[in-house]
Amino acid sequence: MSKKVLVFTPHPDDETLGAGGFLLKKKQEGYQIIWLILTNMKKEFGWTPEQVDKRNQEIDEVSKLYPFDKVYNLELEPTGLDKYSLSELLTPINKIIKTEEPEIILLPSDNDPHSDHKIAYQVGISVSKKFRNPFIKQILEMEILSETNFGVFDSIQPNLFVDISDFFEKKVEILSKFNGEIGEHPFPRSLESIRALAILRGSQSNCKYAEAFRVIKSYE
Template identity: 50%
Template sequence: MKNKILVVAVHPDDETLGCGGTLLKHKANNDKIHWLICTNINKNHKYYKKRQKEINKVSKLFNFESVHNLQLETTKIDKYNISEIIEKISKVINKIKPNIIYLPFKEDVHTDHKKIFEASYSCTKSFRYPFIKKIYMMETLSETEFAPSTKKDSFIPNTFVDINKYIEKKIQIMKVFKSEIGKHPFPRSVRSIKALASFRGSTSGCKFAESFILLKEIK
């Protein structure tokens, strides 16, 4: 039985940073992958049209089965009622019925990430969404590593995915988001992406890896 995957990306590029290599590996294994983007920039913003083109290009490079956008205002998630966000996410989850879901880390410093995690995780209760069998949190460069260095807030992975075959394509896809990637020591740089993947790989015995926190697994 092939898997049906949903990645919840707070902003376009979170899916690539957080689990881009893993998504490509899922695709290579003939799993069905789906992309939920939660936010969008204002249509009057000068970068709006370019961003839509970037999203379309990234969607084709990953070859997603479907792409959904909640069209919430980026950096302004605080202004929405949490029940409103839950309802929007729930509709997408019930439409796709994924058995594996990737969520942002609950302690990411960006408020958008915290709120979307809270809303998304509310949509994983087994008695309402029995088809969800695995729930992961992913780490997103420029957000996860800036959480306070306390046991409660730190990202401590317990699952690793070998992405050696996919690291170059992950970086190729990330480069599509031209305004989101910069030169080292900017967190979202090619050097930083490779460094994190190399570090996670050395932890798990492979050249490059992505790491996750497995929150729940139902067998």
């Protein structure tokens, strides 16, 4: 049975900003990669039909580019996860964890200033207890440009660097699909900033491009 990686995504694009190269690398290594999207644009949340259609098209295109083996979309309200009770969040996510049995879980940082990111982290930690889910081997905190770097501590204080030199250009290609989220430099989510961060993390780990993570828990 294939090993699995599950990435918690408060919003579509967080998975690629924080771990696009890592996911592509794991896919090449034979892992199944699973995308859990917590929020989505919907007309009932105030977005236009055109915006909703565009976002759903982006999700579809990105899911095929990796390609993800499974995509779950809870379609909760963006910038509104604090409106839901803990049980409303935990129940469906617990079911997904039990169904998929991921070996590696990727979470946004608890230090991110965005409330959706903080809640996603807290829920991710809650559903990944080792004594309930012995299949989990590693929990990693992602560095999500424009969020993690604007937090209280300005970084995740990484202790794991992953060489993504062979996958960086593919990561950029995938990010370009979220053209509404990518802006011109010095906008934080600019292609220049994305490349600069990958170069910085690469220089810290003796490779061309790298992604940085904080190991929250590891059982190996």
